[in-house]
Amino acid sequence: xxxxxxxxxSVFTVDCIIFGFDEGxxxxxxxxxxxxxxxxxxxxxGYFVEHTEAIENAAKRILYESTGLxxxxxxxxxxxxxxxxxxxxxxxxxxxxALIRLTGQKxxxxxxxxxxQAVWMNVKDIPQxxxxxxxxxxxxxxxxxxxxxxxxxxxxxxxEKFTLTQLQNLYEVILNKKxxxxxxxxKMLSYDILKELDEKQKGVSYRAAKLYKFDKRKYAKxxxxxxxxxx
Amino acid sequence: xxxxxxxxxSVFTVDCIIFGFDEGxxxxxxxxxxxxxxxxxxxxxGYFVEHTEAIENAAKRILYESTGLxxxxxxxxxxxxxxxxxxxxxxxxxxxxALIRLTGQKxxxxxxxxxxQAVWMNVKDIPQxxxxxxxxxxxxxxxxxxxxxxxxxxxxxxxEKFTLTQLQNLYEVILNKKxxxxxxxxKMLSYDILKELDEKQKGVSYRAAKLYKFDKRKYAKxxxxxxxxxx
DNA sequence: AATATAAGGTGTATTTTTTACACTAAGCAA
DNA sequence: TTGCTTAGTGTAAAAAATACACCTTATATT
Numbered sequence: 001x002x003x004x005x006x007x008x009x010s011v012f013t014v015d016c017i018i019f020g021f022d023e024g025x026x027x028x029x030x031x032x033x034x035x036x037x038x039x040x041x042x043x044x045x046g047y048f049v050e051h052t053e054a055i056e057n058a059a060k061r062i063l064y065e066s067t068g069l070x071x072x073x074x075x076x077x078x079x080x081x082x083x084x085x086x087x088x089x090x091x092x093x094x095x096x097x098a099l100i101r102l103t104g105q106k107x108x109x110x111x112x113x114x115x116x117q118a119v120w121m122n123v124k125d126i127p128q129x130x131x132x133x134x135x136x137x138x139x140x141x142x143x144x145x146x147x148x149x150x151x152x153x154x155x156x157x158x159x160e161k162f163t164l165t166q167l168q169n170l171y172e173v174i175l176n177k178k179x180x181x182x183x184x185x186x187k188m189l190s191y192d193i194l195k196e197l198d199e200k201q202k203g204v205s206y207r208a209a210k211l212y213k214f215d216k217r218k219y220a221k222x223x224x225x226x227x228x229x230x231x
Numbered sequence: 232x233x234x235x236x237x238x239x240x241s242v243f244t245v246d247c248i249i250f251g252f253d254e255g256x257x258x259x260x261x262x263x264x265x266x267x268x269x270x271x272x273x274x275x276x277g278y279f280v281e282h283t284e285a286i287e288n289a290a291k292r293i294l295y296e297s298t299g300l301x302x303x304x305x306x307x308x309x310x311x312x313x314x315x316x317x318x319x320x321x322x323x324x325x326x327x328x329a330l331i332r333l334t335g336q337k338x339x340x341x342x343x344x345x346x347x348q349a350v351w352m353n354v355k356d357i358p359q360x361x362x363x364x365x366x367x368x369x370x371x372x373x374x375x376x377x378x379x380x381x382x383x384x385x386x387x388x389x390x391e392k393f394t395l396t397q398l399q400n401l402y403e404v405i406l407n408k409k410x411x412x413x414x415x416x417x418k419m420l421s422y423d424i425l426k427e428l429d430e431k432q433k434g435v436s437y438r439a440a441k442l443y444k445f446d447k448r449k450y451a452k453x454x455x456x457x458x459x460x461x462x
Numbered sequence: 463a464a465t466a467t468a469a470g471g472t473g474t475a476t477t478t479t480t481t482a483c484a485c486t487a488a489g490c491a492a
Numbered sequence: 493t494t495g496c497t498t499a500g501t502g503t504a505a506a507a508a509a510t511a512c513a514c515c516t517t518a519t520a521t522t
Contacts, residue, residue, distance in 0.1 A: 010241060010280065011241075052314070054314045055310065056313070079307060081285055182512085205518085206468045206470080413482095414482085416501085437489065438497075438499050
């Protein structure tokens with residue numbers, strides 16, 4: 001790397017908040033650290049970024065190593081670079097979140113590096129995390145909470161076919177408030193971004209609900225106009 | 232820096248989009264590069280981050296060196312780390328924007344490092360920039376465009392005392408659309424975050440308008456409730 | 463077969479918010 | 493005094509958001 005002064009080099013890492021939705025609960029994947037510092041603490045999955053890879057690639061790699069999944073919706077949301085956030089020196093951390101479909105997914109392949117175990121933990125029960133990961137988590141959670149109101153990210157967390165009640169539950173968990181069933185359905189359907197399937201829920205011991213799919217084509221068509229200007 | 236593997240070190244920098252509003256135009260500060268690569272091109276002000284400083288501090292330093300200003304509203308908005316974005320190797324860049332009061336400000340102290348000159352350029356006339364700075368600019372501009380609709384950032388760009396017409400002009404320039412005067416005033420005043428002053432505009436060759444101030448106290452009081460939940 | 467259980471699914475009236483729209487008032491300059 | 497330029501103001505209509513309760517349907521239980 002000619003011309004770039006080496007004394008400006010910094011250590012930096014990517015950390016990921018991996019969200020999943022299962023049994024009505026929003027969860028994130030945490031690893032239990034096997035090494036100092038913060039041995040025995042829970043932490044967000046993360047790792048160093050190589051000299052030769054793009055940041056985004058590092059994020060994808062971490063997701064793959066934590067879950068075995070590829071081609072997942074990931075988004076960078078903030079970069080943490082305060083002094084003293086890592087006990088061994090200044091470390092820059094670029095934080096991403098990922099939204100994955102937990103339902104149907106069998107097992108999560110746990111990380112071996114630095115990790116004793118990997119667990120899915122309800123966002124309502126997250127303990128104090130290693131380093132400044134509690135802060136990172138709060139910031140990322142806030143990000144998806146804002147985003148869900150104007151971008152179709154909820155569908156990344158649901159199975160491909162879902163009921164309106166499942167969709168509403170997910171909104172309720174992320175927004176942390178109860179929503180009115182009739183108003184929710186009216187509004188969601190008015191966006192005209194769902195495809196109603198000729199299919200119903202199975203294996204429930206009560207009246208089965210209709211299944212829907214997110215329709216990317218309709219979404220693109222109907223929200224193109226969002227970009228143009230009214231008066 | 233014991234314990235952290237040196238081969239993960241990366242070069243990284245902070246770049247700033249410094250926005251100013253003057254004579255009805257939204258402008259950013261650009262420097263003309265004096266050195267290769269991209270000698271003679273315009274670029275965002277930026278510099279390497281030292282080992283021993285927090286990212287945010289580097290951003291403040293760059294702002295100070297470019298404008299002589301301190302205690303300015305700055306916000307980090309994205310980190311760029313693709314391969315090939317710098318011809319001499321992989322460079323990570325954390326991007327910030329700053330909102331400053333240009334009106335009343337005399338001169339901008341130009342950067343000497345790497346810079347031939349520093350100029351204020353209307354956001355509508357930005358040429359192709361060095362490196363991937365065009366992309367950084369677009370992303371930052373988009374950020375403030377979104378943000379202005381739900382956060383009181385406009386006031387950072389206006390003089391302390393301003394007229395409603397000036398405020399509306401600023402919204403129009405950032406949102407890139409004409410707004411209705413009556414509706415704009417009605418809505419803005421309904422937020423109850425402005426203090427009407429017993430003072431009028433001076434030095435205009437037509438009827439002088441009332442001056443207003445942004446009232447932080449009112450803002451805090453009235454938008455506390457935003458955080459609580461309705462049904 | 464009848465009944466109980468549990469969630470699915472639906473409409474309307476009210477309130478609030480957003481939009482569209484045009485003229486008079488004030489101050490300065492010629 | 494007249495002309496010019498921007499300041500400042502209200503109302504009606506449309507659209508969006510909210511509040512609210514009952515019947516339907518599928519399964520499980522007796």
